Amino acid sequence: MALIMSVVSLSISILYTPFLLLVLCVIFLASIGKSLGVRRLYVNILLKLFEYGRQHIEVAKKVQRNDSSDEEEEPPIPDDKPPSAIIKENGINGTKMSVIERQEILGPSPELNYKRSSSQERIQNGHRTDQEKNEVNLEFHLSHCLDLVKAGVESIIEDQVTSVFEAEELRSWNLLTRTNKQYEFLTWRLTIIWAMGFLVRYMFLLPLRVLIFVIGVWLLIVSTACIGTLPDGPFKQRVNYVVSIMCFNFLSRCISVVITYHDAQNKPRSGICVANHTSPIDALVLMCDNCYSLIGQRHGGFLGLLQRALARASPHIWFERSEVKDRHAVAKRLKEHISVPDNPPILIFPEGTCINNTSVMQFKKGSFEVGGIIYPVAIKYDPRFGDAFWNSSRYGMLHYLLNMMTSWAIVCDIWYLPPMYREPHESAVDFANRVKSVIARRGGLVDLMWDGQLKRMKPKKEWRELQQEEFSKRLKGE
Amino acid sequence: MGNKSSLLLREEEIAQIQEETGFTPNQIERLYSRFTSLDKNDCGTLSRDDFLRIPELAINPLSERIVHSFFADSHDDRVNFLQFMRVLSHFRPIRKNRENKLNSREEKLRFAFSMYDLDNDGKISRDELLAILHMMVGANISEEQLTSIAERTILEADTNNDQMICFEEFCHALERTDVEQKMSIRFLN
Numbered sequence: 303m304a305l306i307m308s309v310v311s312l313s314i315s316i317l318y319t320p321f322l323l324l325v326l327c328v329i330f331l332a333s334i335g336k337s338l339g340v341r342r343l344y345v346n347i348l349l350k351l352f353e354y355g356r357q358h359i360e361v362a363k364k365v366q367r368n369d370s371s372d373e374e375e376e377p378p379i380p381d382d383k384p385p386s387a388i389i390k391e392n393g394i395n396g397t398k399m400s401v402i403e404r405q406e407i408l409g410p411s412p413e414l415n416y417k418r419s420s421s422q423e424r425i426q427n428g429h430r431t432d433q434e435k436n437e438v439n440l441e442f443h444l445s446h447c448l449d450l451v452k453a454g455v456e457s458i459i460e461d462q463v464t465s466v467f468e469a470e471e472l473r474s475w476n477l478l479t480r481t482n483k484q485y486e487f488l489t490w491r492l493t494i495i496w497a498m499g500f501l502v503r504y505m506f507l508l509p510l511r512v513l514i515f516v517i518g519v520w521l522l523i524v525s526t527a528c529i530g531t532l533p534d535g536p537f538k539q540r541v542n543y544v545v546s547i548m549c550f551n552f553l554s555r556c557i558s559v560v561i562t563y564h565d566a567q568n569k570p571r572s573g574i575c576v577a578n579h580t581s582p583i584d585a586l587v588l589m590c591d592n593c594y595s596l597i598g599q600r601h602g603g604f605l606g607l608l609q610r611a612l613a614r615a616s617p618h619i620w621f622e623r624s625e626v627k628d629r630h631a632v633a634k635r636l637k638e639h640i641s642v643p644d645n646p647p648i649l650i651f652p653e654g655t656c657i658n659n660t661s662v663m664q665f666k667k668g669s670f671e672v673g674g675i676i677y678p679v680a681i682k683y684d685p686r687f688g689d690a691f692w693n694s695s696r697y698g699m700l701h702y703l704l705n706m707m708t709s710w711a712i713v714c715d716i717w718y719l720p721p722m723y724r725e726p727h728e729s730a731v732d733f734a735n736r737v738k739s740v741i742a743r744r745g746g747l748v749d750l751m752w753d754g755q756l757k758r759m760k761p762k763k764e765w766r767e768l769q770q771e772e773f774s775k776r777l778k779g780e
Numbered sequence: 781m782g783n784k785s786s787l788l789l790r791e792e793e794i795a796q797i798q799e800e801t802g803f804t805p806n807q808i809e810r811l812y813s814r815f816t817s818l819d820k821n822d823c824g825t826l827s828r829d830d831f832l833r834i835p836e837l838a839i840n841p842l843s844e845r846i847v848h849s850f851f852a853d854s855h856d857d858r859v860n861f862l863q864f865m866r867v868l869s870h871f872r873p874i875r876k877n878r879e880n881k882l883n884s885r886e887e888k889l890r891f892a893f894s895m896y897d898l899d900n901d902g903k904i905s906r907d908e909l910l911a912i913l914h915m916m917v918g919a920n921i922s923e924e925q926l927t928s929i930a931e932r933t934i935l936e937a938d939t940n941n942d943q944m945i946c947f948e949e950f951c952h953a954l955e956r957t958d959v960e961q962k963m964s965i966r967f968l969n
Contacts, residue, residue, distance in 0.1 A: 440925060452963060
């Protein structure tokens with residue numbers, strides 16, 4: 303026992319200095335915006351490992367199943383294309399595996415001001431007669447219900463909405479049990495690789511990352527406190543810009559992010575920045591490159607601590623719980639913030655809830671009514687290394703953070719899109735849809751007309767009534 | 781660690797389902813993962829609410845009839861995977877040169893018939909037809925017009941003058957409809 307203790311204390315005293323040096327080195331590199339390139343190398347090695355694993359699984363599965371059915375095997379698809387380059391199949395981005403060929407899709411039937419994007423074609427209604435017929439000759443045949451029945455059964459097999467609230471299914475396994483729906487024992491080799499991966503992730507990476515997280519949070523709180531002592535003015539803002547980027551870069555190392563920023567010339571300088579929402583990490587990832595003002599509800603506890611720390615150094619918009627529902631109060635605070643030209647851009651996620659990064663759901667019009675410049679940003683995570691999506695009905699925040707810290711890495715692409723302005727006669731809803739389709743197109747995501755609140759609420763009765771109306775029109779039009 | 785399905789599909793079950801429905805093992809596994817993702821409580825069976833949680837289905841005017849068809853064989857108001865697959869297999873495309881058990885033209889027509897036949901007595905009455913019409917058009921067409929549609933439809937199809945449509949009359953009425961195409965869903969692999 304005493305021997306173990308002495309060994310431990312010896313190793314700590316030996317490793318103490320180099321460790322401290324390493325930490326300082328990382329902080330220094332983060333502050334000048336450079337990186338050792340270790341993470342990219344690591345990511346490339348992982349890719350090779352996954353490819354080997356995938357081929358191995360295919361071979362093993364072929365051996366296991368000797369079916370001579372000709373509908374069986376699909377040709378191996380190369381998995382190392384970046385997500386944005388994947389071609390569209392059946393109108394849906396190729397990373398999603400379709401089970402069936404959808405022919406009849408019912409949508410929420412748009413309100414009058416919505417423009418339909420091309421990826422959501424309403425196939426089943428060609429008839430659109432605006433004439434009022436007094437004597438309507440209604441031709442009904444018993445086969446008329448079949449289209450609706452088929453649409454219904456198709457949606458049971460595969461629909462656009464429920465899949466978006468769950469983690470994306472991967473084409474090939476990335477050696478994390480949580481991504482494999484039916485983990486079955488295939489070969490010893492695979493299991494050994496998985497076990498080694500497990501050890502590396504939990505015994506080596508996790509403690510390291512937790513340490514970095516603790517140091518990072520401490521660093522953030524201390525530096526924002528220091529900046530808070532400075533008098534308000536341009537100097538404080540410049541210092542805040544540099545220091546916040548440095549802090550968030552350091553903090554982002556705790557989940558091993560590898561981020562690629564595209565089109566940095568469009569980086570937001572003021573106004574409102576909107577992005578698609580996948581997880582709380584979105585804010586972290588964006589703030590590694592630019593300084594934003596966050597907007598949200600005031601929390602207690604740890605999150606509240608962070609909120610107060612951030613608010614000392616830079617203007618953020620934090621709401622009391624009661625004010626959140628008051629749309630006018632929110633709009634007023636937004637307007638106040640963007641009217642000051644030197645304020646950092648506000649970061650808003652108009653979907654209102656986390657989506658699984660395969661699609662973009664309806665944008666809430668609130669932030670588009672305020673006026674001012676909108677900077678769209680598209681965020682796409684590479685799901686092979688770790689799924690950043692937070693399924694809040696499945697995992698609590700702590701469990702989610704644990705998942706993040708035990709994934710291989712978080713790899714993402716960020717596209718800064720050119721600023722957009724609301725046209726004079728454009729409604730907020732149309733403008734929101736326009737911005738949404740731009741983001742969806744750039745990020746290679748499906749543009750959905752559905753509301754993200756469907757995660758928790760049932761579809762509105764009006765949508766069904768609109769479907770009934772469409773069907774009636776079809777009857778009358780024939 | 782959040783592994784979704786603790787109930788794995790065994791090889792014998794896959795074989796049994798393949799035998800009964802004609803789906804390939806690959807398709808059965810894909811549909812099983814869909815089944816488990818709809819099964820929020822992880823209990824191996826689905827309730828009506830589980831189906832109606834799909835927004836595209838919930839706004840479908842015929843959602844109740846479609847969901848009801850899954851529960852036709854069920855005793856406890858829940859659907860297990862085999863029952864789920866049996867209903868879905870009605871929509872498999874018809875294959876020439878292969879045996880079509882649940883997806884033959886007659887089976888498809890029987891399924892369509894069950895959409896109309898609310899009380900499952902083998903006949904479609906005028907009131908049943910009216911009820912379905914109500915579901916499909918809502919308040920957009922007047923009661924009188926709907927009644928006249930229903931009566932006209934029965935008149936055209938009814939050959940034995942019992943004021944109801946039985947299954948043979950139904951098949952006869954849909955003689956010229958391409959049932960194979962309207963009631964088939966193409967599965968990708």
